[in-house]
Amino acid sequence: MDRILESIPGKYRWFDAVHVAGRSTPLSFRNNRLHSLSESENSGFGIRINRDGRTGFSYTNDSQRKAGAVERAYSMAPYGDPENFSLPSDTTLDFEPYDPAIDSFSVKDEIEAAEKFISDMRAAFPEISIDMGVSASSGVMRLMNSEGVDLSYRDSYYSVSASCVLVMDNGVRIDTWEGKSDLRPVDYSEFKEILIEKIKRAQLQEKIATGSYPVILPPQAFSRFAGIIASGLNGISVWKGVSPFAGRLGEKIFSDKFTLADDPLIEGSPYRIPFDAEGVNVSRKELIKDGVVQRFITDLKYAERLGTEPSGNASRGFSSLPSPSFTGVTVEPGSSSFKEMIAGIERGIVAEQFIGLGQSNTLTGDFSASLDLAFLVENGEIKGRVKDCMMSGNIIDLLKGDVHFSSERERKGSIVMPYTMFPAVSITA
Amino acid sequence: MNDRFSEAAEKGSKLLQSAGCEFAEIRFSSGVGTTISLSGVNVDSMTSGESLAGSVRVLKNGSWGFATFNDISSIERFFNSALTAASIASPDEKSRVAQSGSVSAVFRTEPVEDINIITLDEKFELIKSYNKILQSSPKIQTTKAIYRDVNSRYLYMNSEGSNLSYEKMHCGISLTSVAKDGSIIQPFHESVSGYGGYEIVRGREELAEKVVKIAVDMLSAEPLEGGTYDVILDPRLSGVFIHEAFGHLSEADFIHENPRMKEQMTLGREFGPVNFNVIDDGSIPGLAGYIPFDDEGIYPQKTYLIKDGILTGRLHSRETADKMGEGVTGNGRAIGVMRQPIVRMTNTYIDNGDRSRDELFDSLDDGLYAVDVIGGQTNLEMFTFTAGYGYKIKNGKPGKMFRDVILSGNVFNTLKSISMIADDREMFGGLGGCGKGGQSPLPVSYGGPHILVKNVLIGGRK
Numbered sequence: 001m002d003r004i005l006e007s008i009p010g011k012y013r014w015f016d017a018v019h020v021a022g023r024s025t026p027l028s029f030r031n032n033r034l035h036s037l038s039e040s041e042n043s044g045f046g047i048r049i050n051r052d053g054r055t056g057f058s059y060t061n062d063s064q065r066k067a068g069a070v071e072r073a074y075s076m077a078p079y080g081d082p083e084n085f086s087l088p089s090d091t092t093l094d095f096e097p098y099d100p101a102i103d104s105f106s107v108k109d110e111i112e113a114a115e116k117f118i119s120d121m122r123a124a125f126p127e128i129s130i131d132m133g134v135s136a137s138s139g140v141m142r143l144m145n146s147e148g149v150d151l152s153y154r155d156s157y158y159s160v161s162a163s164c165v166l167v168m169d170n171g172v173r174i175d176t177w178e179g180k181s182d183l184r185p186v187d188y189s190e191f192k193e194i195l196i197e198k199i200k201r202a203q204l205q206e207k208i209a210t211g212s213y214p215v216i217l218p219p220q221a222f223s224r225f226a227g228i229i230a231s232g233l234n235g236i237s238v239w240k241g242v243s244p245f246a247g248r249l250g251e252k253i254f255s256d257k258f259t260l261a262d263d264p265l266i267e268g269s270p271y272r273i274p275f276d277a278e279g280v281n282v283s284r285k286e287l288i289k290d291g292v293v294q295r296f297i298t299d300l301k302y303a304e305r306l307g308t309e310p311s312g313n314a315s316r317g318f319s320s321l322p323s324p325s326f327t328g329v330t331v332e333p334g335s336s337s338f339k340e341m342i343a344g345i346e347r348g349i350v351a352e353q354f355i356g357l358g359q360s361n362t363l364t365g366d367f368s369a370s371l372d373l374a375f376l377v378e379n380g381e382i383k384g385r386v387k388d389c390m391m392s393g394n395i396i397d398l399l400k401g402d403v404h405f406s407s408e409r410e411r412k413g414s415i416v417m418p419y420t421m422f423p424a425v426s427i428t429a
Numbered sequence: 430m431n432d433r434f435s436e437a438a439e440k441g442s443k444l445l446q447s448a449g450c451e452f453a454e455i456r457f458s459s460g461v462g463t464t465i466s467l468s469g470v471n472v473d474s475m476t477s478g479e480s481l482a483g484s485v486r487v488l489k490n491g492s493w494g495f496a497t498f499n500d501i502s503s504i505e506r507f508f509n510s511a512l513t514a515a516s517i518a519s520p521d522e523k524s525r526v527a528q529s530g531s532v533s534a535v536f537r538t539e540p541v542e543d544i545n546i547i548t549l550d551e552k553f554e555l556i557k558s559y560n561k562i563l564q565s566s567p568k569i570q571t572t573k574a575i576y577r578d579v580n581s582r583y584l585y586m587n588s589e590g591s592n593l594s595y596e597k598m599h600c601g602i603s604l605t606s607v608a609k610d611g612s613i614i615q616p617f618h619e620s621v622s623g624y625g626g627y628e629i630v631r632g633r634e635e636l637a638e639k640v641v642k643i644a645v646d647m648l649s650a651e652p653l654e655g656g657t658y659d660v661i662l663d664p665r666l667s668g669v670f671i672h673e674a675f676g677h678l679s680e681a682d683f684i685h686e687n688p689r690m691k692e693q694m695t696l697g698r699e700f701g702p703v704n705f706n707v708i709d710d711g712s713i714p715g716l717a718g719y720i721p722f723d724d725e726g727i728y729p730q731k732t733y734l735i736k737d738g739i740l741t742g743r744l745h746s747r748e749t750a751d752k753m754g755e756g757v758t759g760n761g762r763a764i765g766v767m768r769q770p771i772v773r774m775t776n777t778y779i780d781n782g783d784r785s786r787d788e789l790f791d792s793l794d795d796g797l798y799a800v801d802v803i804g805g806q807t808n809l810e811m812f813t814f815t816a817g818y819g820y821k822i823k824n825g826k827p828g829k830m831f832r833d834v835i836l837s838g839n840v841f842n843t844l845k846s847i848s849m850i851a852d853d854r855e856m857f858g859g860l861g862g863c864g865k866g867g868q869s870p871l872p873v874s875y876g877g878p879h880i881l882v883k884n885v886l887i888g889g890r891k
Binding site: 030031032033034035036037038039040041042043044046056057058059060061062063065068069072076079080081107108111127129165167168169171172173175210240241242244319320321355356358359361363364366368369370372387388390391392426428 | 465468469471472474475476477478479480481482492493494495496497498499500507510511513514515517518520521522524549553570571607609612613614615616652655656682685686687688689690693767769803804805806807808809810811812813814815832833835837838839841886887888
């Protein structure tokens with residue numbers, strides 16, 4: 001801290017700096033066998049300085065050249081936009097997103113577990129090719145500012161993913177995966193059953209004609225669509241006027257079953273944070289409640305521009321300026337279970353994976369994507385795979401109309417989502 | 430910093446001489462870059478930063494160990510951790526690499542206008558002037574204009590005695606206008622980049638004018654009705670098509686340990702019409718996918734993937750080349766020193782055919798002209814990509830403009846449905862790049878001539 005102060009060449013209004021350091025141990029399995037084992041150790045430093053209301057920024061990951069970064073940030077400041085917010089001084093550290101159990105990560109045990117997983121999958125499908133990634137990392141994030149904040153927290157992260165490819169005799173390719181992340185090493189043997197069931201079903205081919213059908217999106221698939229909505233709730237796109245929700249606070253845009261929250265405190269999520277990257281304290285906030293748009297997410301800069309309280313959503317790496325982003329997104333559950341949803345469908349689709357989703361003009365909620373992995377539902381039962389067709393529509397319109405959320409939810413990474421059913425979605429075959 | 434770089438390099442080369450394993454390589458890089466990002470009337474960010482990176486990759490007893498770090502002065506410690514990592518597992522099936530001779534060379538980008546002598550003020554004024562053009566219609570809601578340059582130094586050394594260095598200058602701009610009319614919002618984007626100096630970004634006013642015009646025109650374009658169409662792809666789209674739909678399929682790491690894929694991708698198999706040629710070539714200077722050597726110390730080459738409609742080659746890393754008993758092609762690439770090289774494309778294109786652009790249009794009584802590209806994705810069997818926009822064609826003449834033109838299909842069937850190939854190839858590459866295995870963006874370029882493809886599925890409502 002003193003070294004930073006010494007390096008600032010002249011007068012300033014405020015500054016803040018982050019220093020991050022971390023180590024990780026990723027294991028990679030390719031085509032059913034251990035391919036490589038890595039060790040990684042990295043650190044970096046970034047600083048922004050406000051001079052006369054304008055802010056400059058610079059970074060380095062060369063620990064001997066921090067003073068140079070401070071000087072560069074200072075000299076860049078006159079190019080910045082006027083910014084008149086002030087930095088927080090009341091930052092509190094109530095917990096660390098860290099579980100000491102991360103130290104129990106054993107490379108040998110993980111290799112053994114992964115090899116067992118692969119051999120079990122091969123017992124079910126001798127021709128299968130599996131890639132896996134298992135990784136443990138831990139680090140320290142330190143935030144310092146000119147208002148007296150100097151806080152550090154440790155973080156830990158464990159992740160595992162398994163991706164399976166099975167090419168059938170007729171050339172049809174089945175490519176599916178499961179993954180999860182946590183604060184500490186966790187068991188993932190449940191992937192086996194889930195993947196085996198998906199692959200078995202995918203081997204049976206079903207046909208569906210062009211038309212409008214009920215579609216169920218499992219949590220992972222629905223999160224891609226919820227992401228389109230979430231990006232419209234970002235203060236940046238609201239301020240730029242490209243969000244479909246700009247100027248519509250308090251308006252009921254969606255079905256009253258739809259409640260979406262930003263939650264930086266999701267239990268077990270390795271993405272949870274005690275305070276945001278500018279030192280603003282965080283809490284769970286409902287952004288859409290019963291279909292009504294309640295608020296947007298901001299950092300200090302966009303809170304000032306939009307004239308609201310900062311929401312505590314600043315995120316930054318050492319090499320970038322803070323910018324508003326989500327640390328956790330949750331959608332409230334509904335009343336019927338996934339099973340009950342399926343039982344109520346005469347002819348429809350469960351869509352797990354897409355190709356090309358998010359490549360359309362997502363600003364307006366429009367989408368059109370190929371069904372990569374999707375299953376036919378017939379008379380209340382999940383059948384085989386439907387492919388070579390596209391699903392199109394507008395996610396805002398779909399969430400405005402008749403929509404059903406399941407009673408059960410799943411956490412995948414930083415999101416917690418239910419199964420979601422839309423009674424009529426356009427399918428082109 | 431240069432001293433410490435050389436010191437680390439010297440230590441590294443000693444470590445490699447006595448590595449005691451099948452193969453080892455050390456990579457170092459240092460870079461200084463400037464990014465200016467403007468949006469509407471605002472300066473989103475203006476950043477100048479530097480980074481330092483090192484990695485060691487070793488193959489010991491058939492197992493790979495990899496270490497990454499930014500404290501390059503501790504190279505000995507990280508070299509040992511890579512060796513230790515490789516020693517933990519003793520796989521039954523061992524990885525091996527194709528050997529290659531020892532090569533030493535120094536490469537340098539030769540810019541027309543060195544970015545280091547251009548002042549920050551000048552760069553700021555240039556991107557500001559483009560940003561002003563991007564806002565030049567009252568229908569423009571917001572813009573994004575990004576200028577980026579990087580000066581970097583890259584050093585590659587391996588246990589075969591190779592020592593390659595590359596002083597790289599890279600520069601580019603990315604321009605976006607977002608047009609709005611009521612509830613319709615239409616963004617349009619263009620980007621140029623390359624290895625060279627300030628000449629790459631100077632004088633791009635026309636590009637900025639095109640971006641505004643198309644964004645505004647697209648406001649009045651209607652979404653295209655879903656269905657099956659005969660489609661003429663413009664050179665950019667035919668380039669993305671070949672990169673996404675076929676290029677990834679030619680990456681040997683998707684093939685080498687999968688018997689079914691191997692069977693599908695048997696060399697000699699017919700893949701397209703007789704005048705259909707597809708090439709990957711990393712040795713073309715100036716293009717975004719140019720590499721003087723790949724990240725495994727192999728020189729790039731011109732590889733025919735399809736020649737006269739027949740599958741003739743594929744892209745290899747050292748490991749896949751050994752595994753499949755084929756020669757290395759110089760396609761082992763990583764997005765940075767901190768990542769392991771995997772099989773990647775460089776500059777990939779459909780070669781010229783013998784028809785003129787006009788002949789393609791004249792042959793089409795009822796179809797679609799799909800222009801430009803927003804994005805694309807493939808799962809190696811099916812692909813989906815989104816054209817920027819398109820026009821219905823009636824009796825050879827382009828008519829009404831449409832948006833949301835999303836093409837999709839089976840890779841193999843679609844390649845066989847190419848019915849005419851024009852002779853007007855162009856190459857493209859911007860500030861973005863290609864993603865694979867969590868490594869994105871990797872600079873690549875792609876291109877082709879206009880091509881006519883029959884019976885393409887277009888997604889859409891109705």
